[in-house]
Amino acid sequence: xxxxxxxxxxxxxxxxxxxxxxxxxxxxxxxxxxxxxxxxxxxxxxxxxxxxxxxxxxxxxxxxxxxxxxxxxxxxxxxxxxxxxxxxxxxxxxxxxxxxxxxxxxxxxxxxxxxxxxxxxxxxxxxxxxxxxxxxxxxxxxxxxxxxxxxx
Numbered sequence: 001x002x003x004x005x006x007x008x009x010x011x012x013x014x015x016x017x018x019x020x021x022x023x024x025x026x027x028x029x030x031x032x033x034x035x036x037x038x039x040x041x042x043x044x045x046x047x048x049x050x051x052x053x054x055x056x057x058x059x060x061x062x063x064x065x066x067x068x069x070x071x072x073x074x075x076x077x078x079x080x081x082x083x084x085x086x087x088x089x090x091x092x093x094x095x096x097x098x099x100x101x102x103x104x105x106x107x108x109x110x111x112x113x114x115x116x117x118x119x120x121x122x123x124x125x126x127x128x129x130x131x132x133x134x135x136x137x138x139x140x141x142x143x144x145x146x147x148x149x150x151x152x
C-alpha cells in the first residue's frame with residue numbers, strides 16, 4: 001500500500017506543479033504549437049477502501065473541475081455490506097466510471113485488478129493514479145499537462 005500512496009503523492013505533486021506553472025486564469029492564453037496534441041486525454045485509476053462518501057466527493061469534483069479525463073476506473077474494497085451498498089450507489093450516480101471490486105483476498109487480487117484497470121479498461125497513453133480522499137477545488141486542464149510533459 002505504501003507504493004500506491006507514494007505514486008498518488010507523486011501524481012498530486014505533478015498536478016500541483018502544472019497548476020502553478022499554468023494558472024487557470026491564463027488558460028485561454030495558451031496557444032499549443034502542435035494541433036495533434038490538442039485532444040489528448042488521460043485515464044484515471046482511483047483506489048478506495050471503505051470510503052464511498054469521500055469517493056463520491058472526489059468524483060463530483062473531477063466532473064466539475066477537471067478537463068481531459070477519459071476513462072475513470074475505481075479499484076475498491078468494502079469490508080462490510082453497508083460500504084458495498086454505498087459503493088453501488090456511487091456507481092449508480094457515476095455510470096461512466098468503471099468499478100472493480102477487490103474480493104475476499106485483496107493481497108492476491110490487487111495486482112490483477114490493477115493490471116486490468118491499467119491495460120484493459122484504459123485506452124490512452126497517460127494514466128493518473130488517485131485516492132479517494134482527494135477533492136479538486138480548482139480547474140485543471142490535463143491536456144495542457146500532457147502538452148507540457150511532451151514539450152519538456
